[in-house]
Amino acid sequence: MPRRRPGALRAERGTYEGRRPPAWTRPLPPVDRLPPAAAAAAHWARPGRADEIADLLSRYRNFLRRPGGTLLLSPSPCPGCPGCARDDIAVVRDALADLQRTLPPVARTALGCLLRDLDAQFLRRTLPDPDPPAGRWADRQGRPRAWWHRRLHEDT
Ligand SMILES: [Zn+2]
Known part of the structure; x- marks a missing residue:
């Protein structure tokens, strides 16, 4: 990719100097660790x-961050x-799967990447229930x- 001339960069930076930039230039709030394009797609069309x-x-991460070796579901x-x-x-993970299906492709793929990593940790830290x-x-x-x-769940 050709380097951009310093003059062009200066001009770009100066565009809104001292003024509030229009709403459409403001970045959307981040969504956990989703890349910006995926976060924007997650915001798009469905408020909330x-x-x-x-x-x-963050609930899933907090569960996986608990100290100790094996984690039991409750x-x-x-x-x-x-x-x-x-x-x-498990209900949290269900909700993530349900929401993932509603996302535009770029966000669905990016959320899938995060979930693959978190699911791998979940598999390592939990045990299969034999019965x-x-x-x-x-x-x-x-x-x-x-x-x-x-x-495996806590004894109930
Ligand atoms: Zn209640």
Whole structure:
């Protein structure tokens, strides 16, 4: 790529000097560690979606950041209410999968990269459940549940 002339750069920098730049030039808020184009795509068309993804990713990271070796999953003490349901990390991972499907391709791919890395850590830090109860194979409507539900849980 040819180097840009210093004059051109100076001119660009000076464009909004001393004035507030128009709204469209302001960057959108970052979304966790998504690259800027993917973050912008996550913000696009669905207000609140990007914030929700950032919140879910930080819950997933916090779970993986817990000290000690093996991590056990714990069901939410109050699974019926939307806020408390996400105390269960498997529910958080479900929500990320659901949101990922709604994203434009660039953001879907970028979120997929982050999730691959986090899922690898999740697999390393958790153990397979040798005998999961029926509810971890399928939900109440009979829809199959993802693999992250069948990791070892705290004794309940
Ligand atoms: Zn609750």
